[in-house]
Amino acid sequence: MVDDVLVIGGGVAGIQAAIDLAERGLKVYLVERFPSIGGKMAQLDKTFPTGDCSICILAPKMMECFSHENIDVLTYAEVTGVSGKAGDFKVKILKKPRYVDEEKCTGCGDCVSACPYINLPDEFDMALRSRGNIFIPFLQAVPRVVMVDREHCVKCGNCVAVCDAGAIDLYQKPEEIEIHVGAIIVACGFDSFDPSGIKEYGYGRYKNVITALEYERLVCASGPTGGHLDRPSDKKTTNSIAFIQCVGSRDVKNNPYCSSVCCMHATKEAILAKEHYPDMETYIFYTDMRAFGKGFQEYVDRAKNEYEVRYIRSKPGEITEDKETKNPVIWYDDTVTRQVKRLEVGLVVLCTALVPSKGVKELASILGVELDKNRFFKIADPLYAPLDSSREGILVCGYCQGPKDIPEAVTQAKGAAARAAEVLACLGA
Numbered sequence: 001m002v003d004d005v006l007v008i009g010g011g012v013a014g015i016q017a018a019i020d021l022a023e024r025g026l027k028v029y030l031v032e033r034f035p036s037i038g039g040k041m042a043q044l045d046k047t048f049p050t051g052d053c054s055i056c057i058l059a060p061k062m063m064e065c066f067s068h069e070n071i072d073v074l075t076y077a078e079v080t081g082v083s084g085k086a087g088d089f090k091v092k093i094l095k096k097p098r099y100v101d102e103e104k105c106t107g108c109g110d111c112v113s114a115c116p117y118i119n120l121p122d123e124f125d126m127a128l129r130s131r132g133n134i135f136i137p138f139l140q141a142v143p144r145v146v147m148v149d150r151e152h153c154v155k156c157g158n159c160v161a162v163c164d165a166g167a168i169d170l171y172q173k174p175e176e177i178e179i180h181v182g183a184i185i186v187a188c189g190f191d192s193f194d195p196s197g198i199k200e201y202g203y204g205r206y207k208n209v210i211t212a213l214e215y216e217r218l219v220c221a222s223g224p225t226g227g228h229l230d231r232p233s234d235k236k237t238t239n240s241i242a243f244i245q246c247v248g249s250r251d252v253k254n255n256p257y258c259s260s261v262c263c264m265h266a267t268k269e270a271i272l273a274k275e276h277y278p279d280m281e282t283y284i285f286y287t288d289m290r291a292f293g294k295g296f297q298e299y300v301d302r303a304k305n306e307y308e309v310r311y312i313r314s315k316p317g318e319i320t321e322d323k324e325t326k327n328p329v330i331w332y333d334d335t336v337t338r339q340v341k342r343l344e345v346g347l348v349v350l351c352t353a354l355v356p357s358k359g360v361k362e363l364a365s366i367l368g369v370e371l372d373k374n375r376f377f378k379i380a381d382p383l384y385a386p387l388d389s390s391r392e393g394i395l396v397c398g399y400c401q402g403p404k405d406i407p408e409a410v411t412q413a414k415g416a417a418a419r420a421a422e423v424l425a426c427l428g429a
């Protein structure tokens, strides 16, 4: 029996679960498949309904987690095998090569400036900015070390030559690690649904039709435009924006469930546009307004009354593009007036469905746990065991268990940490 715990996924839920367990004195391994912890919350500008700066809240938690003496953070790593049973799991982890020695790299960035190849899409900024072959994933990344994109690197050696720390190893190999834990917490979150399959909305075809996560980067002061709402087609600041809800959510052809956070994040994003530019015209096309949390309805009311955000109850049928101005034109049935209408705006933001993260089926199979019909992790009993998976000793929390916002993900993470400790105590670990 061992009382160490593995947490899979370093988003806000995984970070919180790891910190809570570590504070109880338990040893925690946190495995994150991206080069930095932080998850989606790190990409958001502000958070509803308080309007707090997302990264300002998250960054101290990321650091607390990374520097905690009881937590081993393994980034750019994935779980490849699990055997054994509750209290006694053997876990195989593959640490992918970042071609940089994490212990030696100081994050000074000299190598980044030395790389002559700088035109690759920056994943964190949703390809709205470019990055080099060697890069720091984002400003507040934890750990703050660079990585090399070996697919594009031509091995010119410029970065190696300027690194005084001798940290770059262009021939680094993947590393296999085996750990022994008593319980596992899964917190692998979500991905955004790719709306390019919904042809009538023109995503990928019309430059000024973007997704909500792209908008979050655009409106963020530390984002690619410094917070200016410069639209992709001409880099000019737009004067009108429409948000379209339920793109791929509540849609039998794609994802039948409600993604739960989009009504509120669209409201927040429209308010942010108004705060940056008081004269901006903002429209939200919605199916039903799901403002169910504490203070949420009041937030929507403020958006309507104080910020003059216009809510239109309709699911647009099509978006076309004005060939000259590149303005998107929205065609919709106004379900209140029962008229077909058109609205031309400078920028359209698609609030896409949020779907289980890529590779969730493979992860579930490695863990030997079941998924539900929408590919979220199945829970043992929604009333009495809401954080237990279908296998003893494996807990689930955050968005990977079902759609939810940050406070709910954190609440679940704290519950999962307490439940993991309880399971271990019952097993006598």
Ligand SMILES: Cc1cc2nc3c(=O)[nH]c(=O)nc-3n(C[C@H](O)[C@H](O)[C@H](O)COP(=O)(O)OP(=O)(O)OC[C@H]3O[C@@H](n4cnc5c(N)ncnc54)[C@H](O)[C@@H]3O)c2cc1C
Pocket: 008, 009, 010, 011, 012, 013, 014, 031, 032, 033, 034, 037, 038, 039, 040, 041, 044, 046, 047, 048, 049, 077, 078, 079, 187, 188, 189, 190, 191, 192, 212, 213, 216, 261, 265, 268, 354, 357, 358, 359, 363, 397, 398, 399, 400, 404, 405, 406, 407, 409
């Ligand atoms: C556009 C947008 C705006 C939003 N605005 C708000 C807001 O204002 N307020 C609010 O409360 N909520 C908001 N949300 C929702 C919020 O982002 C989520 O509630 C929150 O991020 C969930 O946290 P999580 O840790 O469960 O998942 P995530 O943030 O997705 O983190 C999961 C982590 O697990 C990692 N991972 C995935 N698979 C694996 C694997 N196999 N192995 C290892 N690691 C893995 C991922 O890389 C990621 O780091 C918004 C969402 C979107 C899309």
Ligand code: SF4
Pocket: 100, 104, 105, 106, 107, 108, 109, 110, 111, 112, 145, 146, 162, 163, 164, 165, 166, 167, 168
């Ligand atoms: S690899 Fe070397 S040069 Fe690059 S950031 Fe790290 S320490 Fe600095």
Ligand code: SF4
Pocket: 114, 115, 116, 117, 133, 134, 148, 149, 152, 153, 154, 155, 156, 157, 158, 159, 160
């Ligand atoms: S070796 Fe690769 S990463 Fe380093 S400077 Fe050359 S191209 Fe860039």
